[in-house]
Structure formats: C-alpha cells, structure tokens
Amino acid sequence: MRLFLVDDERLALLQLERMVRQIDESFTIELYQNPADAVEQAKLKQPDVVFLDIHMPEISGLQAAELIQSDCPDTDVVFVTAYDEYALQAFELNAVDYVLKPLQTARVQKTIERLVKLRRSRADMDVRAVSSAAVQLIQCFKTLKLAPNGEQPEVPKWRTAKAQELFAYLLHHRGQIVHKLTLLELFFPDSNVKKAMTQLYTAIYQIRQCLQKMGMGISLLNSSIQEGYVLDIGTVELDVVSWERELEQIGSSVEVHHERLLQLLNEYEGDYLQDYGYVWAEPESERLRQLWLHNARLLAGYYMSTEDRTAAVIQLYELIQAKEPYNEDEALGLFRLYEKIGQRDKAAAHYRWLESELEREYEVAMPERLQQWYAGLRTIKSGKS
Numbered sequence: 001m002r003l004f005l006v007d008d009e010r011l012a013l014l015q016l017e018r019m020v021r022q023i024d025e026s027f028t029i030e031l032y033q034n035p036a037d038a039v040e041q042a043k044l045k046q047p048d049v050v051f052l053d054i055h056m057p058e059i060s061g062l063q064a065a066e067l068i069q070s071d072c073p074d075t076d077v078v079f080v081t082a083y084d085e086y087a088l089q090a091f092e093l094n095a096v097d098y099v100l101k102p103l104q105t106a107r108v109q110k111t112i113e114r115l116v117k118l119r120r121s122r123a124d125m126d127v128r129a130v131s132s133a134a135v136q137l138i139q140c141f142k143t144l145k146l147a148p149n150g151e152q153p154e155v156p157k158w159r160t161a162k163a164q165e166l167f168a169y170l171l172h173h174r175g176q177i178v179h180k181l182t183l184l185e186l187f188f189p190d191s192n193v194k195k196a197m198t199q200l201y202t203a204i205y206q207i208r209q210c211l212q213k214m215g216m217g218i219s220l221l222n223s224s225i226q227e228g229y230v231l232d233i234g235t236v237e238l239d240v241v242s243w244e245r246e247l248e249q250i251g252s253s254v255e256v257h258h259e260r261l262l263q264l265l266n267e268y269e270g271d272y273l274q275d276y277g278y279v280w281a282e283p284e285s286e287r288l289r290q291l292w293l294h295n296a297r298l299l300a301g302y303y304m305s306t307e308d309r310t311a312a313v314i315q316l317y318e319l320i321q322a323k324e325p326y327n328e329d330e331a332l333g334l335f336r337l338y339e340k341i342g343q344r345d346k347a348a349a350h351y352r353w354l355e356s357e358l359e360r361e362y363e364v365a366m367p368e369r370l371q372q373w374y375a376g377l378r379t380i381k382s383g384k385s
Helices: 010-023 035-045 061-071 084-092 105-132 161-172 180-187 193-214 239-250 254-267 279-304 310-323 328-340 344-362 368-384
Strands: 002-006 028-032 049-053 076-081 097-100 137-139 145-147 219-223 228-232
Touching (some): 061 076, 161 180, 180 193, 180 228, 239 254, 254 279, 310 344, 328 368, 344 368
Parallel strands (some): 002 049
Antiparallel strands (some): 137 145, 219 228
C-alpha cells in the first residue's frame, strides 16, 4: 500500500513513520508537513491511505480529507488527533479510523490491520460488481433510495439528515456546478463562515463515504476554480428521468400504449422526495405531479370511450382525486360512475372524504353542485329504505 502521513509537527510525523515501518516494511510511505502539498500530490499519486492530523494551520485535517476524497475516491482516511472532540468529528465523518495522540504502536497496528482487511473486502466487492454489470438506480419518488448493482432499492445510512439533504440537493442539480456559498447560505445560515465551511466539508465527506460503501458509481467532484461541487451520476439510472422519458415516448399514442401508460402511472409511488418536505424541491415536485395528472386524465378519457373499463376509470379518478381533490367536474364524474355500478355507499363515503379534505387542506366548502348531488343521493337512499 502507498501511505501518505500528514502532520505539521515533524517529530510527530517521524514517530508515526517509525511505527508504521515496524508494522510492515513493504509499505511505500511519503511524509508531508504541509497539508496543501499532500492534497496536490494525492491527485497525482492516488495513495491508498492518508493519515491526517486534524489540528493543522491554514488547512485543517477535516478540510484536507474532503479535498483528497474529491480527487481520490478510493483513498481511505485515518485521522490523528490529540483531542477527543476531534475524534468525535472523525467518527461523524465516517473515517476508517482515528488515532489519539500520544501514539501507541499497538493502536496503530490495529488500524493498519483494519485497513488491509477493508481494502481486500472492497476489492472483492468490485470484482463481483464488474462481473454482474447490473444497472444501478436512484429512486426519488416518495423516498430517496439507492439500488447498487441491481439490488433492491434501500434508504442509505446517512450519518446526518444534513448530509442526506445535501446529497438530494446536489442530485437535483446533477451535472451542474453548485457554488459553496450557495450551499452555505442554504444549509448553514446560522453559522459563521469558518464553522459553516467545516460543517460543509464534513457533510460532503460523509456523502462520499456513504456512496463508496454502497458501491454506487457516482462521483462528487470538487471544482476548485469556481469554488463548488458537481455531482456526476455517470450511468446510474434516475427513476424520475427514465419515467418522464417513457411518458414522452408514448406521447398522445394512448390507444396503442395504454397498458404501458397504466404501468407508468402506477410506478409513481409518491411525489418527488415527498417524505422530506424540502422547500427547494417543491417546484419539481409540482411539475412531476402535473405531468402525472395530465397523463392519468388522458388514460381515463381513453377508458371512458371503451367498453367494460368502468372499474379502471374509477381507479384512475380515485387516484386523480387524491392528488387534486378540488376539481369539481372530476369529482362529479366519479360520483356518477359509482352510481352506475350501484356502489352508492362508496359514493357517499367518497363525498364525505372529499368534504373533509377540502375543509382541512383548502378551508373551502363543498361546491354547491356536489352538495345538490349528495342531497339527491340521500333522497334515493332514504326512499329505498
């Protein structure tokens, strides 16, 4: 393995080098007192492991780790610190390990053994991933999930909710440079610049570590020229993109592709990032919701023109009503469909649900036309009873 040892104190650096060589003489070791030099050389040499002192002038170990990870996604980081508080930060960063000063050979040996085991395991996982060549997927409908190598989508184990939202935001702006100042203002508005930058570096590092552990082919690049980040998802599929692409391919050819269109409408498990309530995601959420409504109405219109599709039309209108309950014509159409198949009780139940929904969400009363219909329904029911 190629190791970089980084510490602004020369004696500490030499002590760590001596310990590592006692453990394994085969390692290639390079020493750096200036973390900026280590960051620059890491781009060229792609070390396997970097031991970083956290408390250094100008560039902290936390910042250096974030910069190195940007250019060296396969490099593992071990933090070295004299302070327990920084050990906690190292843990939050999902570092492979952290070592407290004063250094002990036995403790450093334990770290080296952990690194060797981890890198062997990761190499085996990479071989399996290449052999399977399965499609990777990011799911954004309702809940953010990742599916590495054709596996079932799962919610990533983010270290913090802030890291999760930051990833979602960068994913939302994938392929574009998102400036650091924009991220500071949006995610850390109450912190001073120095503290906010540390929080940002920490969250970015957490994201990279999480993606690496899941084996996702996603790169989070640091654009030093424009002081920002670019999320490159490569060949990873994004469910909202593939879903919208298929809808565009169907276009107005509903009669020919009505079965596939129904499948696509059912794949819409929930609104875009629905479970999180991110304010910045609301415009995209509304755009996709309107796209779903447009195509659902097209399909419902087609089914209305065919025979024996009443049940399918009812199912579609129920879904449409759930997403846009204030459309009076569609509500009345659904009530009449219930009547058509003799399900007046279900019509009455839907009326009461709609009345409650309009009051709770929109603070409006039921339209008079619907009230008149319901009064007529109750008259019919009472007459029969």
